[in-house]
Amino acid sequence: MSKPLPDPVRFDGSRLTLDEVVALAERRRPAELSPDPAFRARIARGADFLDRLLAEDGVVYGVTTGYGDSCTVTVPPELVAELPHHLYAYHGCGSGRFLTPEETRAVLATRLASLAQGVSGVSVGLLEQIERLLQHDILPLIPAEGSVGASGDLTPLSYLAAVLCGEREVWYRGERRQAAEVLAQLGITPLRLRPKEGLAIMNGTAVMTALACLAWRRADYLSRLATRLTAFNVWASAGNAHHFDAALFAVKPHPGQQQVAARLRADLDCDRPSRNERRLQDRYSLRCAPHVIGVLEDALPFFRTLIENELNSANDNPIIDADDERVLHGGHFYGGHIAFAMDGLKNAVANLADLLDRQLALLVDARFNHGLPANLSGATGPEAAINHGLKALQISVSAWTAEALKLTMPASVFSRSTECHNQDKVSMGTIAARDCLRVLELTEQVAAAMLIAARQATTLRARLDPALLLPSALATMQADLEQRIELVVRDRALDGELQRLLLALRQESWSLYAA
Numbered sequence: 001m002s003k004p005l006p007d008p009v010r011f012d013g014s015r016l017t018l019d020e021v022v023a024l025a026e027r028r029r030p031a032e033l034s035p036d037p038a039f040r041a042r043i044a045r046g047a048d049f050l051d052r053l054l055a056e057d058g059v060v061y062g063v064t065t066g067y068g069d070s071c072t073v074t075v076p077p078e079l080v081a082e083l084p085h086h087l088y089a090y091h092g093c094g095s096g097r098f099l100t101p102e103e104t105r106a107v108l109a110t111r112l113a114s115l116a117q118g119v120s121g122v123s124v125g126l127l128e129q130i131e132r133l134l135q136h137d138i139l140p141l142i143p144a145e146g147s148v149g150a151s152g153d154l155t156p157l158s159y160l161a162a163v164l165c166g167e168r169e170v171w172y173r174g175e176r177r178q179a180a181e182v183l184a185q186l187g188i189t190p191l192r193l194r195p196k197e198g199l200a201i202m203n204g205t206a207v208m209t210a211l212a213c214l215a216w217r218r219a220d221y222l223s224r225l226a227t228r229l230t231a232f233n234v235w236a237s238a239g240n241a242h243h244f245d246a247a248l249f250a251v252k253p254h255p256g257q258q259q260v261a262a263r264l265r266a267d268l269d270c271d272r273p274s275r276n277e278r279r280l281q282d283r284y285s286l287r288c289a290p291h292v293i294g295v296l297e298d299a300l301p302f303f304r305t306l307i308e309n310e311l312n313s314a315n316d317n318p319i320i321d322a323d324d325e326r327v328l329h330g331g332h333f334y335g336g337h338i339a340f341a342m343d344g345l346k347n348a349v350a351n352l353a354d355l356l357d358r359q360l361a362l363l364v365d366a367r368f369n370h371g372l373p374a375n376l377s378g379a380t381g382p383e384a385a386i387n388h389g390l391k392a393l394q395i396s397v398s399a400w401t402a403e404a405l406k407l408t409m410p411a412s413v414f415s416r417s418t419e420c421h422n423q424d425k426v427s428m429g430t431i432a433a434r435d436c437l438r439v440l441e442l443t444e445q446v447a448a449a450m451l452i453a454a455r456q457a458t459t460l461r462a463r464l465d466p467a468l469l470l471p472s473a474l475a476t477m478q479a480d481l482e483q484r485i486e487l488v489v490r491d492r493a494l495d496g497e498l499q500r501l502l503l504a505l506r507q508e509s510w511s512l513y514a515a
Contacts, residue, residue, distance in 0.1 A: 005030075006023075006028060006029045006030070007029065008029060008030045008031060008032035009023065009024055009029050009030070009031055009032065009109070010032050010033075010034055011031065011032065011033050011034060011112050011113060011116045011127070011131070012033075012034030012036060012039045012116060013034075013039060013042070013116045013117050013118055015308075015312050016109075016113045016308075016311055016312055017308060018212075018213040018216055018217065018304065018307055018308055018311060019217070020109075021106050021109050021110060021113075021210065021213040021214075021311065022106070022213055022214060022217045024105055024106065024108075024109045024134065025102040025103070025105040025106040025109070025210075025213075025214060026102060027105070027137070030134075030135060031108075031109065031112070031131055031134040031135060032131070033112070033116075033127055033128060033131040034116075039116075039118075040124050042118040042322075043116070043118050043122070043123070043124050043127065044123065044124055045118075045322035045323070046118060046119065046120065046121040046122065046320040046322045047121055047122060047123045047194060048322070049121070049320060049322040049325060050063065050121045050194075050195055050196060050320060051195075053327070054077075054080065054195060059074075060195075060196070060318070060327055063080065063083070063195040063196045063199075080195055081192075081195070083195070083198070084161075084193035084194070084195065084196070084197050084198025084199065085165065085193060085198065086198075087158070087161070087198040087199060087202060088158040088159075088161035088162045088165075088167075088198055088201075088202065089158075089162075091154050091155045091158035091202065092155075092158055092159070092162065092168070093146060093155060094142070094143030094144075094145060094146040094155045094156055094158075094159065095143050095145045095146060096143050096144045096145030096146075097143070097144050097145075098141050098142060098143060098144065099142045099143075099144055099156075099207075101137075101139055101171060102214065103210060103211060103214060104139040104140060104142055104171070105134065105137075105139065106210035106211070106213055106214055107142065107156075107157075107160065107206050107207050107210040108130055108133055108134050108139075108160070109134065109210070110206040110207075110209045110210040110213070110311060111130065111157065111160065111201065111204065111206035112127060112130045112131065112134070113311055113312065114204055114205075114206060114311075114313060114314055114315055114316070115127055115130070115200060115201075117312075117313070117314040119314045119319045119320055119321060119322075120196075120200040120314060120316050120319070120320060121195075121196045121197075121200060121320035121322075122194070122196070122197050122200045122201075123194055123197070125191065126164070126191065126193075126194075126197055126200075126201070129164045129188075129191050130160075130164070132186075132188055133163070133164070136172075136186055136188075137172070137173075138163070138170050138171075138172050138179075138182055138183075138186075139170055139171040139172070140159045140160050140162070140163040140168065140169075140170055140179070141159060141168065141169045141170060141171060141176065142156045142157075142159045142160065142207070143155075143156065143159070144156070144434060145434075147207060147208070147430040147431075148415075148416060148418055148423065148426040148427070148428060148430075148431075149205070149208060149334070149335040149338075149339060149426055149427035149428050149429035149430050149431070149432075150331070150333055150334040150335060150423060150425075150426040150427045150429075151203050151317070151333045151419075151423055152202065152203045152204040152205050152206075152315065152316065152333035152334075152335070153202070153204065153205060153206055153207035153208060153335075153430055154202050154203065156207045156430070157201055157202040157204070157206060157207060158202055160201060160202075160206075161193070161198055161201040161202055162179070163179045164190070164191045164193075164201070165190050165191050165192070165193060166179050166180040166183050166190025166191075167179055167180065167190075170182055196320075199316060199317075200316050203316040203317055203333050204315040204316045204332075204333055205310055205313075205315045205333060205334075205335040205338060205429065206315075207430050207433075208335045208338045208339070208342070208427075208429040208430040208432070208433045209307065209310045209311050209335075209338055211342075211430070211433035211434065211436075211437060212307045212310075212338050212341060212342055212433050212436075213307060213311065214437070215342065215345060215433060215436045215437055215440055216300070216303060216304060216307055216345070218437075218440045218444070218506070219296065219300065219345055219348070219349050219440060220300055221505075221508050221512070222349060222352060222440065222443060222444065222447060223293055223296045223297055223300070223352070224263075224512035224513055225447050225505065225510070225512060226289075226293050226352045226355065226356060226447065227260050227263050227264060227267075227289070227293055227512070227513070228263075228267065228473075228474075228477065228510070228512055228513075229356060229359075229447065229450045229451070229454055230264060230286065230289040230293070230355075230356075230359065231263075231264050231267035231268055231473075231474060232454035232457070232458055232474060232477075232478075233286065233359045233360075233362075233363060233450075233453075233454065233457070234264070234268060234282070234286050235268060235458065235461065235470065235471070235474060236363065236369075236372070236454070236457035236458050236460070236461045237282075237286070237362060237363060237368075237369055237370055237372070237457070237461075238279075238370045238371070238461070239279075239282045239286050240279055240280065240281070240282050240287075241264075241265070241268040241269075241270045242270065243281075243282060243286070243287045244261040244262075244264040244265045244268070244270060244290060245261075245265075245270070246261070246262070246265065248261075249261040249262075249290065254294055254298055255297075255298060256293075256294040256295070256296070256297025256298030256299075256300075257290045257291055257293075257294025257295075257297070257298065258290075258294070259294070259297055260289070260290040260293045260294045260297055261290040261294075263513050264289070264290065266473065266513075267471060267473050267474055268471055268474075269471035269472070279370075283358075283362060283368070284358075285355055285358035285359045285362065286359065286362075289355060292351055292352070292355045293352065293355070295348050295351065296345075296348035296349065296351070296352065299344060299345070299348050303341040303344065303345055306337045306338070306340070306341045307338065307341055309337070310335070310337055310338055313332065314332060315332045315333055316332065316333060317329060317330055317331065317332060317333055318330070319332065334426075334427050335427035335428075335429030335430070336412070336427045336429065338427070338429040338432070338433065339411060339412035339427045339428055339429035339432045340412060342411075342429065342432035342433045342435070342436040343410040343411060343412050343432045343435075343436075345436050346407060346408055346432070346435055346436040346439040346440075347408045347410075349404070349436070349439050349440055349443050350401075350404040350405050350407070350408045350439050350442075350443065352443055352446075352447075353400065353401040353404045353405070353439075353442060353443040353446045354401055354404075354405060356397070356401075356446050356447065356450050357397050357398055357401040357446060359450070360390075360394050360397055360449070360450060360453055361394065361398075363376060363453055363457050364376055364389070364390055364391070364394050364453075369457075371464055372457060372460050372461065372464070373389070373460060374389070375388055375389030375390050375391040375394070376389045376390045376453060376456045376457050376460060376488075377389030377390075377488070377489075378456065378459070378460065378487045378488050378489040379489050379490065383490070386491075387489070387490055387491050388491055389456070389488060390452065390453055390456060390488065393449050393452065393453070393494060396445075396449065397445075397446050397449045397450075400442045400443075400445045400446050400449075401442070401446055403442055404438075404439045404442040404443055404446075407435050407438055407439050407442075408439070410432070411428040411429075411431040411432035411435055412427060412428050412429070412432055414428055414431075415427070415428060444502060444505055444506065445498070445502065447505060448498050448501040448502045448505055449498060451481060451485070451501050451505075452485055452488070452494060452497065452498070452501070454478075454481065455478065455481040455482060455484075455485050455487070456487065456488055458470065458474070458478050459478075459482075459487055477510060480510065484497070484500065484501065484504070485497055485501070
């Protein structure tokens with residue numbers, strides 16, 4: 001019996017979630033442009049209205065004028081059709097790494113969602129062409145660097161516009177190829193952009209918003225994983241589980257902080273008597289973990305709202321109100337909300353790296369780990385003298401953490417006046433989003449190292465006190481980790497295991513708490 005196909009993500013101007021963008025990015029769901037005649041008629045009205053304006057010698061920014069500071073330049077009627085192609089041509093100056101396939105699919109979905117709002121003055125054919133890229137997984141090669149986040153993501157999105165027209169390069173079936181070749185192979189006719197369509201594709205926040213959707217999802221999982229790792233570290237260091245008492249947290253009513261404390265109580269089975277009556281207070285990286293992780297937990301719903309509002313916005317300029325026959329000039333391409341969300345998210349995530357780094361520093365230090373061997377070495381007897389356990393891993397964790405913390409400087413405060421002072425205040429939202437993804441990458445590396453440390457420290461604590469039972473949630477995950485990671489007894493390279501754990505982490509391989 002064949003497996004049923006997943007429901008498509010339908011683009012019809014209705015509200016889209018960041019989870020749907022992530023599902024499209026990971027190819028867990030296909031994309032579908034709504035076939036509804038009313039939706040398609042609404043899209044067509046904007047393009048038809050622009051045609052009437054042009055026929056009546058109407059002046060429309062970016063249609064019969066130049067762009068940006070060049071808006072005072074009138075374009076001769078016979079050259080109007082050429083203007084959109086010039087826009088993506090001269091913006092082909094991106095640099096840096098290329099967006100990953102997942103990031104690129106998210107960009108396609110995010111731009112399609114905005115244009116499907118029906119107020120950008122584009123044709124149905126343009127939306128169908130983006131749909132084809134998603135359906136066939138034809139991915140424009142988009143350089144990550146070159147956007148200041150207002151007038152939107154002009155330079156990176158120029159690579160999307162060019163590919164729609166059969167120009168520049170794409171990833172297709174694992175190969176880097178010319179867009180024209182791939183479109184011809186699939187029988188797809190390159191677009192000839194209509195008036196304003198180049199501006200509608202490029203003048204928006206699709207890249208920063210797409211990256212923000214992916215960043216949010218990774219941060220949400222990291223928050224839960226950091227909580228589970230903290231529970232392991234409290235147990236392994238013979239810590240005081242009653243630091244997470246419900247009555248204690250009832251008097252400081254931050255919901256996210258209370259949620260983290262409740263998860264730790266469940267993980268540590270806090271109904272049992274305290275195992276360490278003599279130590280009233282653990283160090284802050286254990287005792288205050290809910291207060292650190294809870295900041296991220298409380299921020300995530302707010303950041304989700306900002307990201308999803310941007311995702312479901314029309315964010316180009318001008319806005320075409322075909323119903324009332326108005327052309328509205330504004331600044332919806334400004335990515336300030338995404339910039340703020342990404343600057344805030346990277347700060348909260350970097351604090352997770354710092355928290356876990358401090359916990360590992362306690363675990364490997366025989367002065368502070370309450371009986372565990374130095375560096376969490378599993379070696380015994382004479383060979384203990386020449387084996388070093390997790391000594392180097394702790395150094396790497398410290399390096400990754402330092403780099404994550406260094407990147408928390410907010411990008412949004414570094415606005416630059418550009419483009420002859422027309423774009424004299426810009427958001428830097430795409431830089432903030434890229435910074436956030438790098439902080440997430442570094443923090444995931446810290447978390448992967450902490451999975452090795454948790455497996456090691458838990459086993460060594462059980463050796464010291466065989467009567468001490470690991471609570472059920474931790475025992476289940478410990479059994480899984482033991483299958484993935486051999487106990488470190490003799491010194492060995494750990495990089496291969498780190499990479500496998502990173503992959504498992506990014507695939508959300510462990511179920512961590514009910515939603």
